[in-house]
Amino acid sequence: MEEGFTCRDGELSVLLGRQTLNVPPGETVTVARGVIHRFFNATARPVRFRIEVSPGNRDFGDSLIILQGLANDGLTNRKSIPKQPAPMGLVAELGDIWSPFPLSLLNPVVRPFAARARKQGMLQELRRHYCPS
Template identity: 40%
Template sequence: MTAVAGSQPRLTITNRCLGDRVTFLQRTDGQGSPTVIEIELLPSGGNAAHVHRSFDEHFTCLSGTLGLEVGGRKLYLKSGEQATARSGVPHRFFNPGTELVSFRVELRPGHAGFERGLIVAYGLANDGLTTQGGVPRNPLHLAVLCEIGEAGLPGPMGLLQPLLNLLAARARRLGVDRELIARYGA
């Protein structure tokens, strides 16, 4: 392991369900430093549209073609090209090609909850506790991930957000959030 952001070791996680690999290049110090991750995404891979309230995501394609949908507009980035998803704007990423795509994401400001949520989500997937698309089977787990990673549902799916908020509150009361963070070392 190599050190990043001071004394923190570099961490690479793999989602065996999706085949994605994420390397944390820099974890936030909680004082405004960015979170920086590098993602390797298989063909047809990607995530669902979502929004974040308190940080922007800056994407840089490293190799292949990175598909982004930001605010309803589709973009296709080649190596070296960049795009930003501002807080509050629905966005998602995907691999439209037949080759692996590699890209860097920088969250400004960094977000420790996002980092923990990603680690927990990949842990759940690796333990077989998600659908093949990576969505937790347990609604309490899903609610915890949305809350700690600050991921909201956009558009008509946003109507489910109050229910997710209630489930997240119940999960906190039951200690599900603490259990998941402890279980997956997040």
Template identity: 40%
Template sequence: MQLRVFQNPKFKDKVTVLKEAHETNNQYLLLEVELAPEGGNSLHYHTSFSEEFIPVEGVLGVGIDDKEYKLLPGETSTVPVNKLHRFFNPTSNDIKFHVKISPASQGFLQSLQISYGLAEDGLTNKSGIPKKLDHLALLLDLSDTRLPGFLKLITPLLLHRAKKARRKGVYDELVRKYCRN
């Protein structure tokens, strides 16, 4: 089970893979996230999969567009494709929740493994953003993550950069180093 658990020292979280794509006939990917106080991510969206947030222990904050929700165990929130969202820990205690990604996305799992590995190796800034532009571009592409505002304007350039990074072998290097299959 250890190969299915990884931590990000920048985001203050730990992810455990409960179900991989091959275990669900590519229907979904199921992750368990342990999130420290003040942990979370910023607004973003995905163009190819939905995310269902399922609190297990504690109160889970979920932002969807300009609204914020505080979910308790037994409640869920599903974020459809192309909807701005984020998750966060609004409490002073560690929380635990599940994220169900439908359909399953192997790229999303690879992006988590790579981004957490880069953070552990000191190759990200204090916000967890990769220091190398090729790495950032590949992570956005792999995770199918799109950003709002000004960053939305440069996303096509970053996705183009990701294609070039793949051709240069950067993707293969990152997968060899950080992805545990």
């Protein structure tokens, strides 16, 4: 999927490969399908932004909502990565969010946790708890 990041308030940072783009309010950065990237707030000020995913994908949206809910509940580390491998794997699978090297070494370890958690109904539980409607 292609992603567009539009900053509304503050300054959004988007890392594309080794290049960091600082996106001021009103500006948009579009990331082509398959390009490894991440977005973050490099400042002490809050940032508000909009992500547009094309084609639309409910699972991706739910993965971000679940991740935010886990963070609000203190279930992530300071970098917003879930502390437990099962929810980490489920969020990664759901949103097709996989870490680049060296964190990619964890992907094969986390996937079995996600598969077992899915069979146990954890994904439905996370969606029921964090995703409205």
